Amino acid sequence: MSENTSMIRTSLIVFLCAAFSFFYIDQVLALYFHNFHNSWVIAIFNYITKLGDSLYSLALLSILFLLYRRQKPLFSQKMLYLFATVVLSGLIVDVIKIIVSRLRPNMLFEHDMYGFVWFKLGYEFNSLPSGHSATAFALSIGLSLLFPRYKYLYILIGLLVVMSRVILTCHYLSDILLGSLFGWLTALIIYRKYFTRSLIQCPAMS
Numbered sequence: 001m002s003e004n005t006s007m008i009r010t011s012l013i014v015f016l017c018a019a020f021s022f023f024y025i026d027q028v029l030a031l032y033f034h035n036f037h038n039s040w041v042i043a044i045f046n047y048i049t050k051l052g053d054s055l056y057s058l059a060l061l062s063i064l065f066l067l068y069r070r071q072k073p074l075f076s077q078k079m080l081y082l083f084a085t086v087v088l089s090g091l092i093v094d095v096i097k098i099i100v101s102r103l104r105p106n107m108l109f110e111h112d113m114y115g116f117v118w119f120k121l122g123y124e125f126n127s128l129p130s131g132h133s134a135t136a137f138a139l140s141i142g143l144s145l146l147f148p149r150y151k152y153l154y155i156l157i158g159l160l161v162v163m164s165r166v167i168l169t170c171h172y173l174s175d176i177l178l179g180s181l182f183g184w185l186t187a188l189i190i191y192r193k194y195f196t197r198s199l200i201q202c203p204a205m206s
Contacts (some may be wrong), residue, residue: 007188014181018174026172027114030105033169042168049164051157052132054090057139058083078146081190085138089186093134093179102128105169130171133179134186136161141187 036042050056065079101120104127107113117125140158144151162180165171171179 003192007185011181011185014177018177021172021174021177026174027108029166029173030108030169033167034105034109036167045160045164045167048160049132049168049170052136052161052165054086054131054135057086057135061086081146081194082139082142084194085142085183085187085190086135088190089134089138089183090131092182092186093129093131096129096182097126097131100128101125102172102175105172109169127171128175128178129182130162130165130175130179132165133162133171133176134183137180137183138187139183141184142191145187145191 061079061083065076065083068076068079098121099119101117102125103113103115103117104124107124116128136158140154143154147154158180162176165176165179166173
């Protein structure tokens with residue numbers, strides 16, 4: 001199976017899972033965590049979810065790129081790649097958010113509203129896809145490609161960030177599935193199309 005075929009197949013599976021979740025799982029799961037009152041679990045995931053904030057990661061990647069641009073150009077190039085994955089995945093997610101304007105879980109809890117309103121701006125209307133999930137997976141997949149020795153750690157952290165969005169009732173399950181998918185696709189496509197040649201000199205990409 002070619003890499004492109006594998007990506008298309010995986011994307012289709014995730015889309016189907018998200019569609020199933022939209023109709024049968026999202027509301028049930030959101031209501032469960034809305035009534036979940038384990039304070040220490042919530043406190044932990046309130047910290048974990050901050051790792052998916054693109055502003056923090058972009059600031060750190062920019063600093064690392066500038067610091068090592070001359071001393072370690074290959075490392076600096078890797079930081080540029082990660083920066084590009086976060087920016088592009090974020091732009092894709094933001095455009096989709098504006099178009100579909102899916103209502104966030106708080107609209108279900110407070111107004112019993114669920115679904116899409118289309119082309120509407122505002123926090124309450126930008127649930128799909130999850131931006132934090134896109135950032136988390138763009139970074140975790142990108143880091144796994146660049147530094148495969150620690151790939152399981154990166155994936156674990158990415159999954160925890162993604163899970164936090166549902167546990168904190170910021171997003172529905174289908175939101176994080178599609179957000180993660182866009183982050184994954186962005187990291188893979190940019191790596192294969194634009195950065196492989198510039199990184200080829202690095203043994204084992206680490």
